Amino acid sequence: MSNKIDYKNKAINCVKDTVLPLQKGQFEECGCSLDEQYKKYGNTESFxxxxxxxxxxxxxxxxxxxxxxxxxxxVGSAKHCECSRQSVLYILEQLLPDKTITVKxxxxxxxGAKKCRFRVTIE
Structure with missing residues (x-):
């Protein structure tokens, strides 16, 4: 029996009722443009x-x-950060369902870093 953690489902359950509605509201308010959303909301205490x-x-x-x-x-393992990567991917897939999104x-x-950083590519 595998004890591998399903980070994708863990991430979805973490953000679907909290971060997703917030990001979706910001996205829609900014004309469904990530550029505009990040210009307006992309420098807060938590994001x-x-x-x-x-x-x-x-x-x-x-x-x-x-x-x-x-x-x-x-939790203290850096492996757990896969959950954050999956949550970023899930949120963006909900905002841009017709796009191919990669999150690294x-x-x-x-x-060991001072902050958490992810590179997002949208095709």
Whole structure:
């Protein structure tokens, strides 16, 4: 029996009723443009979004770890950051269902960095 964690479902359950509605509201308010959304909302205490190549490449992340399981001390492995990568992917797939989205982990707090950063490519 495998004890491999299903990070995709874990991520969906974490954000579907919290972060997703917030991001969806911002996205719609900004004319369904990630560029505009990240320009307006991409520099907060808990989230950042930066346009690298308009409409195509972004860097998004968190200035500090925001995972409740990590903050409570339940989890300490950098493997758990796959959950964050999957949550970013899930949210963007909901906002842009007709696009192919790739999310790569650049660095994470659990991996020893000062912040969590992900590179998003939209095709």
């Amino acid at each position: 950042f979004g930066k346009v690298i190549e308009s409409g195509h490449v972004y860097e998004i992340g968190y200035p500090k770890c925001v995972c409740s399981e990590v903050l409570s001390g339940k 982990t650049i660095e994470t707090v659990l991996g």
